[in-house]
Amino acid sequence: MSKCEQCAFFFPIPEKDMDFEPGKGDCVLQQEDTKGKFWLSRPVLESSAACQHHRSKR
C-alpha cells in the first residue's frame, strides 16, 4: 500500500523548525474554485496510508 512518504505532495519538515517531528511532513495540495486558486498545507506522517490525491514522486 502506498504511503505519504512516496507522494509528490509530501514535503518533510526541516529539523530546525519548531513543529519538527521525525517522520512528519507537509501535505501541500492545490485547489481551485470559482474564486480562484489556493494552496493548502496540513501536517501528515510519512508512514500514513496514501489518500485519493496521492501522486507518486517522479
Added chain:
Amino acid sequence: MPTTERTARLKNRCRFKHVAGGEYVDAGVKAGVERARLITESHKKNVGEANCIIRARGLENILNNITIHIQDDELIVGANTEHPDYFPMYPELSYYSTVDMVESRYCDHKDEMREIAEYWRPYTIQTKGEKYFTPEEIGVMYSATTVQPPMFVTAFSSIVPNYESVIEDGLLKRIEVVEKNIADANANMRKSPWNAPENLHYLDKLDQWKGMVIAMKAVVGWAQRHARLAKIMAENFLSEPKRKAELLEIADICRHVPAYPARGLRDAMQTKWFTYLLCHSIERYSSGYGQKEDKLLWPFFKKSVIEKSAQPMTREEAVELFECERLKVSEHGSTKGRQLREFFAGSNDLFILTLGGINPDGSDASNDCTNAILEATESIITTEPSISFRWNEKGNVETKKKVFNCIKKGFGFPSIKNDEMNTQQLVKYFNVPEEVARDWALVLCMSPGITGRRGTQKTRSEGGSDVYPAKVMEIALTNGFDEFFTNVQLGPETGNAAEFTSFDQVWNALKLQLRYAIELSLRSKDVGRVMELKHLCCPFISSIDDGCVEKGLDANELAEVANPWHNIIGGSVVVIDSMAAIKKLVFDEKKYTMGELMDALRNNWEGKEQMRIDFWNAPKFGNDDDYADSIATKYYDLVADEWKRNTTYSGTYPLPLAQSVAGYIVNGPKTAATANGRHAGEALDDGGSSPYMGCDKNGPTAVLKSVSKINASKHKGILLNQRLSTVLMNSDSGFDLWHAYMKTWHSLGIDHVQFNVISQDDMKAAQIEPEKYTDTLVRIAGYSAKFIDLARYSQDTIIARTEQDIKAG
C-alpha cells in the same frame, strides 16, 4: 478603482463574509471545524493541568495542525480557518453560541460538532458564569431586551493587541525574557532559608510564564509553516517568475517574523496580521481592529518607502499593500451568535482602525503613511476596515483632504473623533500619562483606549456590553413589566405610569429601571471577567504584554490601565424626545393625562392619530430648542451619574458610551409605541445624539448646537450620524464648506461625528437594481456596510435620515 491589476483581481474574487438579516450573504460561507476539533483533542489530553497550560497546549495543537492556506495573488498571508471560505468555532466559550452555529446551515459536521459542544458544556465560561445569577436574572439578560446578554453567552469580546512589542522585539527575544523570569523564580524559590510569603506567589506565575513560552514557540512554528508553504508553492507548483519571486519573499518574511523584529513595511504588515489573527480569532474570539496604524507602521514605511534601507518599495507598492490589507480584512470570517449577526447588519464583524491625532510630543501625527492608508481606502472601496480619524487642530490640511475624499465618496468613514477631548478623557478618568494617552486608538467603534506595549484593553468585560434605553423607558411606564415583547418582569416594580402625577415620578421610574439594568449588566461583566481569568487564560495575548510578562499574570486578570465603559445602544433620543413630549403635553400644558397616554401607547396609537401627531410635534432634540435639549442634558447627566455609582473589576467606574451599531434596527421591533409619536416596532434613533429620523428640521448647525449642550466629557463617547448632500460635497467648494463645518463641530466640544453622503435617488435606485450598486456603501452606526447587503427595513431607515445642507447651516 483598485490601483493595481493584482488588487483588482483580489477584489473581484474577494470571499466577503458579510451578514444580512443575521445570515451570511455568500452561499459558500461555512463553519470550519478544525479549530474546535484540535482544541478539544488537546483539552482531553491536558485536563488536570493549570488552565494557562491547558490553554497554551490547545493553541499549540491548533497552530501545529490546522490546515493553512495561501491564495493566488496574496501578499499578506495567514487565516483563522482551514479554508478561505470558512469561519472558526469556539466551543470553549459559549454552549448556546456553539449550538446555534452547529444547528445552522453553515455547519457540515453536525454530529461531530454536537459531540464537541456537549463535551465542552461543563467547561464553557457560559456554564461557569450562569451559576452566579438567579433564573430570573438569566431570563432578563438572555431576552436581550433591556440589556445585552452577558459576554459569557454571546462569546463576544474586544481587544487591543500589543502589536508594538511583537513588531519591535520579535517573539524569540520575548521567549528569552520569559525563560529568564522562570529561571529567576526557580532560583529564588531555592534560596535559603525558605520564605513562603516571598515565594509562593511564584507558583501561579511559573505556570503563566510556561504557558507563554509554549504559546510563543507555537506561533513561531505556525509562521514557519507559512514560510514552508510559500516556498513549496514557488518551487513546485508555479512557473510564473514574478509570482515565484513574491512567494519566495513571503517565505523569507514568514521565516523572519514574528520570530525576529520587523525589518521593513512588509515584515511589519505580516507581523501585524499574524498577531491580529492570533489575538482576535485563534486564541479566542475578539471583535475589533484596534490599532493606531499610522503610528505603528510609520517607522517601517519610512525605512521601506522613503529611505529604502530595508525591504525597499515604491509608494505605489505601499498603497497596494494597504489595499491588500483591506481585502484581507474583508474576507476574514468571524463567528457570532444570531443576536450579534443581526446587530452587525451588512458587515462581517467590527473592524475599526485609527489614524491622525498628535504624537506623544504634541506634533501632528498624520504622516505620509496616514495618507497612503487613506489613498488605498479611497481606491479599493471596501466597507472594512472602518477608519476613525482623530481630529486635532494641529492636523495638516493635506491629510484632512484625503479624509474628506473618502467621506465625499459616501463610504461613511472615516468617522471623526475629537482628539483633545478623547485624550483628556484617558488622562482625567483613567490616570493615563498624557504622552501615553496621545497614542490612543478606538478599541471598537467608538471607545478610545491606549495602544502600545502594555496595559491595553484585553477583554470585553473591561469595556463594552449594552443597556437598551428605549426598552428601559418602556418598562419604567409599566411597573417594570414587559407587556409588549416577553411578558416578563424585566425590572423592579416602579409603579404604573397611568398613576404618575408629576414629571419627577416619570423621571424617577426611568432612573430606577436604568439603575437595575446597569447594575445587572455590570455584574455579569465582572463575573465574566473572573470566569475568563480562571477558565479562559490567554497565554499568547499575555505573552505580548510587557506588564503580563513582568508580573506573570494572565491578560484577563491584569488591569494595569483601567478603561471600563458600557454602551447605551440606540434609543437614547427616543427616550429624550418621549420625555420632552410627556413633560410638555401631560404636565406643562395638561392637554393629555398619563392614563390617556398609556392607553394610546398600549394600543399603538390606534384611533388616536391626532394625539400621536401632537406627541410627534412636541419639541424634539436636534433643533437647538432648549426645551428638548435641556432634557437631553439631564438624561445624559443621569446616565453618567448612574454608571458612576458603581465600581468595576478594574477599580473604577465605567463611562457610558451612547451609540448604536445596528441595534436601533434590531431593538425597534422589540419596543412598544413610544411617547415621541413613534409606532410600536419602528426603528429607534440611530445613535447616541443623532436626532430621531426626520425630526431635525433646523439645519446642521442647530444639530451641532443641540449636541454641544450635552456634557460629552462625562462619557466615553456619544455618536452623531449626519447625512450630507452629495451635490454639495462634490462641488468645488465641498471641502471648504465641510472644513468650516468641522471647525464649528470641533469648537463646540462635540465628541464624534460621521457622515452618510449618498442621495435619496441613488439609494432608491439601488433598491430597484442592486446589481448596479455593488460598491455603494453607507454608514450604519459605528461601521459601514454595502447598501445592497442590508435588509429593506434597514435601507429605509437610512433613506429616512434627514439630509443636511451644510451651506445653509
